[in-house]
Amino acid sequence: MDNLRLSFNNSRTRLVLASMVLSTLLTATVLALVYVTANRSIESETRSVVSAELTGLADEYERRGLIGLMAAIERRIPSASERDALYLLTDRFGAKLVGNLKQWPEGIAAGGGWVDLELRRADNDQLVPISAASIRLPGGERLLVGRDALARQQFDRVLLRSVGIALGIALALSVLTGWLFTRLVFSRLSDIASTAENIVSGDLSRRMPLRGTGDEFDQVAGTLNTMLDRIEELVSNLRTTSNSIAHDLRSPLSRLRQRVDALSDPDKSEQDREIDIARASAEIDHVLRVLGQLTEISRAEAGVGREQFEPVDLQDLVANVAELYEPVAADQGIQLEITGTAAAIPGHRPLLSQALSNLLENAMRYAPDDTTITISLTEDGPFTFLSVRDRGPGVPQEDLPRLQMPFVTLDPARTERNSGLGLALVAAISHMHGGAFEAHNCDPGLDATIKLAR
Structure with missing residues (x-):
């Protein structure tokens, strides 16, 4: 019982069962509709034929009388077995006059509507199920016309058997389809779960597997990998x-x-x-x-402060920060130059000012006297780039990726003047604004750039 309970608690089992139940219900509904429609169609056709024959024989009685009616029935009887047709004409007392049924059914009144019953045929003395209608003629005679329902019952059994077989096939196919579907889904989930377990164990270098199909699983895996890259960083x-x-x-x-x-x-x-x-x-x-x-x-x-985002005019922000640092730069014989334009972006103005201040302080720390520091604004696609370039010695190429790491400085000794956190804060502010911090060497100098989402 515990194993059964555990199996039903398994998501794969529940999905297979749900697929099986839904597919079976859908197939059963369609087959039931086919069965009912076929039976109603056959019954409607039978009633139409019988009603037409009753009407035709009644007309024959009116035109030619009882003798003419009996002759008409006699003409129909030879071919009646081929059409499963049944006829019975009796006098007003119930005595048989003509037909291929032995006697009038007990308890059935002439003109009582459509009936289903069992009667014996006169030609082979077999008790057969029939569906029939009857009328009482003006002279008191009773006329019954019907159809042998044995063939219809056999058809019903064949149809029910076919419906059962089709339902069984549909059930088997639904189980197979559900199993294949869950195998596809859970194989991908199993890959993700296995990778996640390795990551939980401390292996942050693992990434979710991609199969290159471009489906939703690959999209989720790609998003998770981006998240894991960020977490590892x-x-x-x-x-x-x-x-x-x-x-x-x-x-x-x-x-x-x-x-x-x-x-x-x-x-x-x-x-x-x-x-x-x-x-x-x-x-x-x-x-x-x-x-x-x-x-x-x-x-x-952590993104604290995003709720304070507002439209920030970067040109005005750059002008204000540059004006603040111009006296300090002038003391070193450094000129601040502003180039380019950019539209306003949503951002945190104090933090953006802090980021630009850190870039300027870093640039002035390494810029030679009597040189120019260029602050430039450019736009490219969905991003705005705020760059600060000095004309100093630059940074060793292998150290560029380390610039935005906390406590990283190129000074031989860390002092209170440079704790190595300035560019780390710049990088954090860039990430907060949907961008990144980038740096590359120029000839001469270093170009430090903040990429900001517009």
Whole structure:
């Protein structure tokens, strides 16, 4: 019983059973309709023929009388067996005058309508089922005309047998079809489930199999693979971030601990204490700045703030940010140049301003004096590109993919001035806006681009 219960709890079994039941019901309905229609058609045809014969024989009685009617019936009897026709004419007392039935059926009144009964034939003395109608003639005689229903009953049995066979074939085909259908579906689901189990076990490199059919399963698998790519990227970034946090915050926290311990030294002068306090405050500010940037990255990666999207005029945003950084750039002898135009896009204006600020700060950090940093806006298809290009030394080609990873910096030593989170935040903001962060070397310099969905 437990095995039976488990089998019915199986989705494949339920689908096969549902397919079988629905197909069987549909086939049974169609076959029942055929059976009923065929029987009604035969019965309607039989009644029409019998009614026509009764009318014709009644007319014969009116024209030629009883003798003429008997002669007409006698003429029909030789061919009656071929047509399964039955005739009986009796006088008013029920005595047989002519026909191929032995006697008038008991309990049947002439003119009582269509009846189904069993009577004995006069030619072979067999009891046969008949369907007949009768009338009473003006002289009191009774006339019955009918058809032998034995052939019809045999036809019914053959038809019912055929319906049963067809229903059985339909049942077998429905089971086969349901099995093939569920095998197709569950083989794909099994592939997905197997891959998912490997992923749950920790193998994030696995991807859902594609069969190249382009069907809905391939579309779902492709979407899941895109999601898994993103998850693997986020997990990798999380691991890198966790390791980098442990590495990068250990030093300032250790220095902070040393500063605090140094404050308890009774031999320290007041001036040294003030210096230690100032340095401890600087270390705390650095830690808070790193944690704040990590919080901003996490919020952007999670899409927090999408509900605040509004139309953003990128040309106005670029002009405002450039105006803010022009004095700092001028101090380095750097000129800021703005090129291109773009239509407004839906976005989070403060975060987009932060992303552009980070790109400009990064560019000015590496740009040589007396050079130009170009901020450009371009449109291509459904995306708008916001680019910042400096004329600095660029980045080693193998390091380009690592630029957007947290705590990655090309400086030999990480300092409070550069914690390696600026471009990671830019990448997170780009993803939040349906795009991506891209960087490539120019000759000379580096071109850092934010791709934004319009």
